[in-house]
Amino acid sequence: MTLDPKAYAVIMAGGSGTRFWPLSRQDYPKQFLSIVGDESMMSQTWRRCLALVGDPQRVLVVTGARYADLTREQLPDLPAANLLAEPEARNTAPCLAWTAAELQRRDPDSLMLVFPADHVIEDIDGMRRSAEAACAAARTGALVTFGVPPRYAETGYGYVEVAAPLDLHPEPPAPVRHVAAFREKPDAETAQQYVEAGTFLWNSGMFVWESRALLAAMEEHLPAAARAAEAMLAAADEAGRSAAYAEMPATSIDYGIMEQAQRVACVEAQFDWSDVGSWEALAELLPADDDGNFARGEVAALDARGNLVHAPGEKVALLGVEGLAVVRAGDVLLVARLDRSQDIKELRERVAAAGMKDTL
Numbered sequence: 001m002t003l004d005p006k007a008y009a010v011i012m013a014g015g016s017g018t019r020f021w022p023l024s025r026q027d028y029p030k031q032f033l034s035i036v037g038d039e040s041m042m043s044q045t046w047r048r049c050l051a052l053v054g055d056p057q058r059v060l061v062v063t064g065a066r067y068a069d070l071t072r073e074q075l076p077d078l079p080a081a082n083l084l085a086e087p088e089a090r091n092t093a094p095c096l097a098w099t100a101a102e103l104q105r106r107d108p109d110s111l112m113l114v115f116p117a118d119h120v121i122e123d124i125d126g127m128r129r130s131a132e133a134a135c136a137a138a139r140t141g142a143l144v145t146f147g148v149p150p151r152y153a154e155t156g157y158g159y160v161e162v163a164a165p166l167d168l169h170p171e172p173p174a175p176v177r178h179v180a181a182f183r184e185k186p187d188a189e190t191a192q193q194y195v196e197a198g199t200f201l202w203n204s205g206m207f208v209w210e211s212r213a214l215l216a217a218m219e220e221h222l223p224a225a226a227r228a229a230e231a232m233l234a235a236a237d238e239a240g241r242s243a244a245y246a247e248m249p250a251t252s253i254d255y256g257i258m259e260q261a262q263r264v265a266c267v268e269a270q271f272d273w274s275d276v277g278s279w280e281a282l283a284e285l286l287p288a289d290d291d292g293n294f295a296r297g298e299v300a301a302l303d304a305r306g307n308l309v310h311a312p313g314e315k316v317a318l319l320g321v322e323g324l325a326v327v328r329a330g331d332v333l334l335v336a337r338l339d340r341s342q343d344i345k346e347l348r349e350r351v352a353a354a355g356m357k358d359t360l
Contacts, residue, residue, distance in 0.1 A: 003128065004135040006109045009049035010099050013042060013063040013071060013117035014086055019278045019344045022332035023310065026360055031117035032070050035276060036285050041118045042074050049115065051124050052131055060084060060103070061117075062095040087242035093225055093256040094248035097218050101229035103211040111138055112214065114207040119275050120285060126271030133172035134208035134267045140166070142265040143217060143258060144208040145179070147201025148273045153191035156277060156342050158203040158254070159183040160266050172267075179264040182254060201266065204273055207253070214257070221260040224249050278341035279325040283308045293318070297328075308338055332359050 017030025024030040031042045039047075049059045056077050063071050065085040072083065084102065086095055096114065103110040113131060121127055134144045147160040162177040182203065186194060194200035218226040224247060231244035249256065258264060276282055286294040286308070293301055297311035304318035311328035318326070325341065327334040336344070348360055 003052060003132055004111050004139065006107060007053050007058070007111045007113055007131075007135055008103055008107075009053050009059045010096070010112050010114045011042075011045055011049060011059065011061045011117050012092060012095060012114065013045075013061055013067065014089055014095060015116070015118060016089075017118065018348055019342065020276070021344055021348050022327060022329040022334050022359060025330075027066075028070070029067070030276075032067070032074060035282065036120050040074055041120070041276075042071070045115055045117045045119065046075050046078070048121060048124060048127060049113075052113065052128060057082070060099060062086065062099055063117075064089055087238075087245045090245065090248045090250040092253040093218075093222060093251045094228070094245065096214065096253050097222070097225040097229040097248065098232055098245070100211040100214045100218070101226075101233055104215060105233060108212065110211045111135055112207070112209055112211050116205055116275070119204075119206070119273060121271055121273055123271035126269070129173040130267050130270045131208065133168075133174035133176050136168050136172050137166055137176045137265045137267065138208045138210055138213070140168070140263075140265075141210070141213050142166070142263045143213060143261050144176075144265045144267060145258060146204045146206040146208075146269045147266045148204050148269045150195050150200065150202050153188060153195045154202065155185060155188055155191050156281075157275075158185055159191075159194050159200045160203050161200050162266050162268075163199075166265055174270045175268040177266055177268070179258075179266050182259045201268060202273075203254070204269065205254075205275065207258075208267075217257050217261050222249055222251070222256045225256070278344065279308055279310070279327065279336070280338045280341040282310070283338065306338070330359075 013031050017024030020030045032040050034040050057079055060082045061071055061078060062084045065087055068085040137144045160182055161180040163180040164178050166176045228244050228247040232241050235241040235244055274281055283294045288294050292306045295309040297309055298315045299309050301318040303320045305322045307318055307324045309316050309326045314328050323338045325336045325338050
């Protein structure tokens with residue numbers, strides 16, 4: 001089985017990476033940073049997409065207008081017509097409605113392989129096997145998501161509950177099952193139950209579908225988005241596109257479409273994956289010392305265990321502390337419990353209220 005010749009990769013790059021503050025800032029968010037490895041997360045995602053579809057003409061990037069120049073700088077081989085700059089941030093359903101309409105105009109038989117710009121996936125061969133299976137499932141008219149076998153009871157991810165296998169011929173190179181339900185981020189006890197059940201996968205936020213299938217689902221479940229996407233294509237200038245985009249319902253593709261649609265399938269990912277959605281998640285990806293400390297920067301530690309230090313170019317000393325994130329980024333020093341990493345977004349609100357909006 002080979003990747004569908006009508007497959008187009010779509011990189012969603014409009015996020016603000018709030019839980020990765022203070023490294024991720026409004027003017028230079030997470031996807032443009034080199035967090036794991038020497039390349040930016042955007043560049044790594046671009047490279048993976050090229051490995052799948054083979055041609056820069058078949059890679060589209062959707063990002064906020066304020067990040068258009070940054071995107072061009074980091075992706076010099078991206079064709080100018082393949083950069084879709086959102087007039088404003090309105091979540092993932094609007095940007096994908098617009099992209100689907102654009103691809104339908106270019107190629108009525110197009111498939112969309114949708115990837116956020118800020119995920120870490122190193123196994124390209126496993127990614128390809130999974131994408132091949134997803135493309136085959138999508139050609140049945142299903143909306144397809146990638147589910148990651150849970151490595152532990154994570155409360156920071158949503159879950160996908162899977163049911164019977166899809167009947168696909170030839171047999172796909174990765175398991176594909178019908179989706180029974182999408183589950184919101186659970187508490188710790190429920191997450192443990194999901195892991196033990198064996199029928200729940202982490203919801204990765206990556207998708208494959210025919211562009212016409214997504215537009216049909218939009219017509220049914222988010223008709224305002226479908227109408228606005230067509231209006232954007234018909235608009236004569238930027239002002240017209242902005243006015244059309246403002247009519248988009250500000251909602252996620254998961255809530256607006258995937259949780260509502262009837263024909264939904266899930267590919268069991270054949271690759272390791274992380275959305276690096278928090279400082280705690282980054283700790284999984286860095287090498288640890290004998291005491292389980294993870295560090296970028298010079299660190300000396302005494303009786304200190306399980307800490308994450310991100311302070312390139314700085315010297316940090318730890319004494320008698322455990323489970324902390326110590327992050328130096330520009331003019332901000334963050335000290336937090338690693339197990340509270342999901343609360344960074346709320347902390348940013350406190351920072352703004354304290355008169356430090358310039359650090360956001």
